[in-house]
Amino acid sequence: MPLSVVPAPSTTMDIPLVFPGDPVLANPVSASLAAIARTFSPDTVPTLPRRLSPSSANVFRSCPKRFYLEKVAGYRGPGSVATVTGTLVHRILESLWQLPVEDRTLDMARTVLCEVWPGVRDLPETVASLADDRSYRGDAAILAKARDLLECYFTLEDVTGESTIEIPFEGPVSGQELHVQARIGDAEFHGFIDRVQTITLPDGRLHRLVVDYKTGKLPRKADYLDDYWFQQLTYAVLLRAQIGVTVAELRLVFLTGRVFTRTVTDADLDVHEAEMSEVWDGVQACNRDARWPGEPTILCGWCPFKSFCLEFQMSGIPDRNR
Numbered sequence: 001m002p003l004s005v006v007p008a009p010s011t012t013m014d015i016p017l018v019f020p021g022d023p024v025l026a027n028p029v030s031a032s033l034a035a036i037a038r039t040f041s042p043d044t045v046p047t048l049p050r051r052l053s054p055s056s057a058n059v060f061r062s063c064p065k066r067f068y069l070e071k072v073a074g075y076r077g078p079g080s081v082a083t084v085t086g087t088l089v090h091r092i093l094e095s096l097w098q099l100p101v102e103d104r105t106l107d108m109a110r111t112v113l114c115e116v117w118p119g120v121r122d123l124p125e126t127v128a129s130l131a132d133d134r135s136y137r138g139d140a141a142i143l144a145k146a147r148d149l150l151e152c153y154f155t156l157e158d159v160t161g162e163s164t165i166e167i168p169f170e171g172p173v174s175g176q177e178l179h180v181q182a183r184i185g186d187a188e189f190h191g192f193i194d195r196v197q198t199i200t201l202p203d204g205r206l207h208r209l210v211v212d213y214k215t216g217k218l219p220r221k222a223d224y225l226d227d228y229w230f231q232q233l234t235y236a237v238l239l240r241a242q243i244g245v246t247v248a249e250l251r252l253v254f255l256t257g258r259v260f261t262r263t264v265t266d267a268d269l270d271v272h273e274a275e276m277s278e279v280w281d282g283v284q285a286c287n288r289d290a291r292w293p294g295e296p297t298i299l300c301g302w303c304p305f306k307s308f309c310l311e312f313q314m315s316g317i318p319d320r321n322r
């Protein structure tokens, strides 16, 4: 049953709809508007999401207006070469970790790349993303970038010394691309975990960790990891709620050159669980009040809606992503 949405005219009336064939397609700024319009169906009825993923929760935390536009009204920003590369590398690592330990080599990863790429290339979202991205210059650059990321990956994680676990949801389920879902407070949360793993420590104790691969740029400061940790903590809360497993470590693997880790306790997860509930309460309050305020920050430069967002345009904040 879809959750009803109170119309939010105060934040959406300023959005000019742009359709293919519109002259704005000819100018670079509006090309992204056109890409957004292509992904919007006029039949879409604004609907509150039935469940929240960590990324949608993060969108709401950073800007309720953007959350409304993307997650409620159904607008989508343009895809990019970077998202296609990310999908490709995630698929390769998923396949790699399913192989016997002795086969997890860089050469094998390169072989898997060749096997996986045709399937990724044919995905409708890949085709749409490459059509949207003006920087796309052919598949060779994507494959070269993926090779570079894999090469770096093998300097970051020991793929032979650790093993993935089987998690008993409803029968054995691989610890790769694991779908987790649970009710937290009044809301349903879900997500896909890149890898859940158990390491046997020298003293025989089991050490469980949640691993997430990132193919984007390295954050310039550890302070900028807040959204990533929110995502990881959400996964850990969902694992605990769904199967009673308490994760001891969160690991963010940036294939561009660095691994960040963080230990967690049950008390940390209790605090985070309360934060997750607050996010949903915030969504409900915005919906009830029919008010989804924009919250301009320096990150607006990377928001697909920046060209027609009055809050950003009037904020005086410079666009650092022109």
Ligand code: SF4
Pocket (backbone or CB within 6 Å): 063, 065, 066, 294, 295, 296, 297, 299, 300, 303, 304, 305, 306, 309, 311, 312
């Ligand atoms: S431009 Fe900034 S304020 Fe406007 S919707 Fe995007 S993130 Fe929010």
